[in-house]
Amino acid sequence: MATAVATHAHPATSTGLDHRKIAIWAFIGSECMLFASLISTYLIYKGRSVVGPYPHEVCDPAVLGAVKCPTKMNAILNIPVTSMSTFVLLMSSLFMVLALAAVENRGKPGYEGLLGSSKFWLMATAIAGTTFLGFQAFEFTSFVHEGLTIRTNLFGSSFFTLTGFHGAHVTAGVLWLLTLFAIDVKRGLQPKDALLVDISALYWHFVDVVWIAIFTLVYLIR
């Protein structure tokens, strides 16, 4: 399966593998530990906020008493909106693998159309990522309007830190995708560039799997 032509070949390595791909996997491994620490912090602080708003719990002074619950508050997490953003991010991963496949199969019969257009799939992935960020901006803004900021309580601090870090990663991913798109427009991404797209795809999918964990642990589990 290995190829005879490798004019773009990487310098010789002891593993025979390109250092850039090893580096991105090592980076992703370290990111696992970063997000595990942020998720741990969120879960440890969960249910320990002294004042609202709370993620799932409805705060009603008539039920809980005016001391524990001075003002009436509804559960703040908006599951329908977040479900939509989760779906968008999942679809972006599909677009990303199609972008990689389009680059790898450039020039092969049947890849002249939309399926073989790496520009289309890269832009579709970037748009999906930007849409996800739009959902997140909407969520953050509505939380602030409802009285939840990073300084309000333990839930606000841990929630904004965790999802904010994830949003920053998505932002970096979108910029990376747009850079690849610009290269594709300028000179066209060729099969020899597949590794560049592969590395960015790995990062993008990692951002997706982190959200899969966050969606369940933060949004769905009460």
Added chain:
Amino acid sequence: MPDHHDEFTHTNPEIDVHAMGEVHEHPTWKQYKWVALILTVITVVEVWAYYVPSFVASPAFVPILLIMSALKFAIVVAFYMHLKYDHKIFRALFTGPLMIAMATLISLLFLFGKFAGR
């Protein structure tokens, strides 16, 4: 979709598949479609479960949600990130830190008494 679209193989001589660490051929377009569909269905089931009060109140709610989430995580990593098909070094570089991360998370939850009284 013509048949040749189902052949996402790397027979292109310009791709150094060895440097990319590809031990087996990547999934086909059909497989990618199925993966996307399965991920969507699992997500729909997760959200549906959230809105069923009797299920939310049952002790199975959290474990089942965690299993579904882990399944989605594994599917994306195996198929979209190609870990199922790529070199074992990449698998080690990912699963090693992931195990450490999960062990740390669970240890911290124990340490701070999150499992106390269950």
